[in-house]
Amino acid sequence: MPIDYSQKIPNNVNLAGDRRLQRALEQWQPGFLDWWMEMGPIGFQNREVYLRTATSVDAQGWATFGHVRMPEYRWGIFLAEPEPERKIAFGAHRGEPAWSEVPGEYRAALRRLVVTQGDTEPASVEQQRHLGATSPSLYDLRNLFQVNVEEARHLWAMVYLLHAHFGRDGREEAEALLRRRSGDSDNPRILGAFNEPTPDWLAYLMFTYFTDRDGKYQLASLAESAFDPLARTCRFMLTEEAHHMFVGETGVGRVVKRTCELMREHDTDAVGRFGGIDLKLIQKYLNFHFSVSLDLFGSELSTNAANYFTMGLKGRFNEESRDDDHRLDTAQYAVERPVEGRIERCEGPALLALNETLRDSYVVDSARGVARWNKIIRDAGVDFELRLPHRGFNRKIGDWSALRITPQGEIVSTAEWDAHAGEWLPTREEREFVGSLMRPVTEPGKFAGWIAPPARGINHQPIEFEYVKS
Numbered sequence: 001m002p003i004d005y006s007q008k009i010p011n012n013v014n015l016a017g018d019r020r021l022q023r024a025l026e027q028w029q030p031g032f033l034d035w036w037m038e039m040g041p042i043g044f045q046n047r048e049v050y051l052r053t054a055t056s057v058d059a060q061g062w063a064t065f066g067h068v069r070m071p072e073y074r075w076g077i078f079l080a081e082p083e084p085e086r087k088i089a090f091g092a093h094r095g096e097p098a099w100s101e102v103p104g105e106y107r108a109a110l111r112r113l114v115v116t117q118g119d120t121e122p123a124s125v126e127q128q129r130h131l132g133a134t135s136p137s138l139y140d141l142r143n144l145f146q147v148n149v150e151e152a153r154h155l156w157a158m159v160y161l162l163h164a165h166f167g168r169d170g171r172e173e174a175e176a177l178l179r180r181r182s183g184d185s186d187n188p189r190i191l192g193a194f195n196e197p198t199p200d201w202l203a204y205l206m207f208t209y210f211t212d213r214d215g216k217y218q219l220a221s222l223a224e225s226a227f228d229p230l231a232r233t234c235r236f237m238l239t240e241e242a243h244h245m246f247v248g249e250t251g252v253g254r255v256v257k258r259t260c261e262l263m264r265e266h267d268t269d270a271v272g273r274f275g276g277i278d279l280k281l282i283q284k285y286l287n288f289h290f291s292v293s294l295d296l297f298g299s300e301l302s303t304n305a306a307n308y309f310t311m312g313l314k315g316r317f318n319e320e321s322r323d324d325d326h327r328l329d330t331a332q333y334a335v336e337r338p339v340e341g342r343i344e345r346c347e348g349p350a351l352l353a354l355n356e357t358l359r360d361s362y363v364v365d366s367a368r369g370v371a372r373w374n375k376i377i378r379d380a381g382v383d384f385e386l387r388l389p390h391r392g393f394n395r396k397i398g399d400w401s402a403l404r405i406t407p408q409g410e411i412v413s414t415a416e417w418d419a420h421a422g423e424w425l426p427t428r429e430e431r432e433f434v435g436s437l438m439r440p441v442t443e444p445g446k447f448a449g450w451i452a453p454p455a456r457g458i459n460h461q462p463i464e465f466e467y468v469k470s
């Protein structure tokens with residue numbers, strides 16, 4: 001079904017054919033817009049931004065680009081096309097037809113997953129709302145806003161499921177999603193990383209590289225769900241997610257490139273006085289955002305994850321291409337864990353290790369972009385290598401959180417950790433320094449001195465295009 005843009009809420013789920021649901025969502029819509037005006041990007045709500053709007057949901061889907069004011073962005077409900085006769089690919093119900101409704105016995109668990117996923121989306125918009133004031137270019141400003149409107153649409157995606165499939169408690173959860181606030185001590189967002197501030201553009205670029213990538217892996221797991229509406233909505237969200245990670249990978253790459261240029265030009269590692277960000281400091285930001293994002297996968301061994309899998313609610317990354325029984329009745333999986341002061345690989349039931357299995361895929365994927373950043377450094381003739389820290393470093397969730405682990409993966413005492421933390425994570429002074437570089441550049445085609453221009457513009461437009469009109 002094509003997307004119907006004539007409706008108050010654009011959709012491809014024939015909302016007009018279900019008046020009760022349509023009315024309920026139309027009642028939620030003003031609250032959403034209030035939230036967007038209150039917690040969305042500060043200072044740019046009246047500006048025209050060159051945004052992409054989805055106009056089709058197939059994988060090669062094309063999109064329309066044009067200048068729009070963000071509050072007029074057509075947030076809507078877009079599900080990937082159904083797969084005819086789709087069968088459940090894993091768990092106790094493997095081989096049975098996928099569900100179009102929520103089975104009563106799985107309602108609470110499924111609602112929890114949908115709410116947790118939905119909560120991260122507005123949280124990220126809240127975390128990034130003040131960045132517009134210090135954008136390094138109009139190109140970057142536009143990308144920030146593209147990410148923001150799409151994350152807000154991801155909230156719509158989950159709210160649709162709550163309204164359409166979870167009755168009254170679903171509607172209450174949809175309201176609560178508009179009430180929680182990132183970093184609020186009374187009513188915070190659900191997951192840790194989404195309550196951290198995103199104080200500057202380097203933090204934001206790292207966030208879109210590392211934290212949006214958690215989104216990719218979680219959405220891909222939910223895209224396997226036996227609950228077909230969830231699977232289809234996540235499949236479409238993943239096509240939007242690709243751009244968010246592109247912003248992160250190319251953005252950090254451009255910072256790295258600029259730093260290397262300054263290093264060559266001034267023949268020094270310390271580029272701070274020339275308005276750049278030292279590679280060592282980039283490494284510290286990387287350490288922080290990688291470790292915080294690893295926490296988002298949950299504990300190494302998790303009965304929640306095992307239950308979600310067996311129930312058919314949340315699968316593995318690329319579930320169908322895996323060569324096993326897809327039930328994990330007897331399968332084993334090796335997990336790296338701290339055991340009595342040593343780090344060991346322990347075999348255990350694969351079913352319990354699903355969070356770690358997903359984290360493993362994420363770590364491999366994360367390393368690919370780091371390798372591309374290192375190529376930029378090598379090509380500039382600079383002798384330095386960025387590295388992912390050990391997975392136990394700076395963890396707050398799971399087995400590692402009880403210990404202090406260096407980026408190299410050594411177990412150390414709390415005293416030793418505290419003495420060295422400033423070498424591994426950005427210090428307050430360093431964050432202040434990066435903050436001091438964040439001065440807005442608003443002339444089309446111009447870029448702040450700490451970041452290189454991109455290789456090309458958006459949608460074949462030139463780099464000096466007026467991506468955000470004044």
Ligand code: BYC
Pocket residue numbers: 113114116117120121124151190191192193211212213214215216218219295296297298299300301302303304305314355397
């Ligand atoms: N912070 O069995 P465990 C995205 C809780 S990002 C706080 O280890 P489980 C995006 C947990 O709830 C993708 N609490 O965990 C990116 C549990 O509580 P109970 C978001 C945490 O349940 C950028 C207890 O600790 N999507 O889309 O297996 C921009 C023990 O938990 C945390 C999803 O997360 C934490 N980090 O797994 C915008 C998908 N971790 O039961 C958007 C849906 C764990 O003791 N969520 N806890 O009360 C899930 O699949 C699971 O909830 C999790 C946790 C993977 C997050």
Ligand code: FE
Pocket residue numbers: 121150151154215
């Ligand atoms: Fe999202």
Ligand code: FE
Pocket residue numbers: 151212215241244
């Ligand atoms: Fe995202």
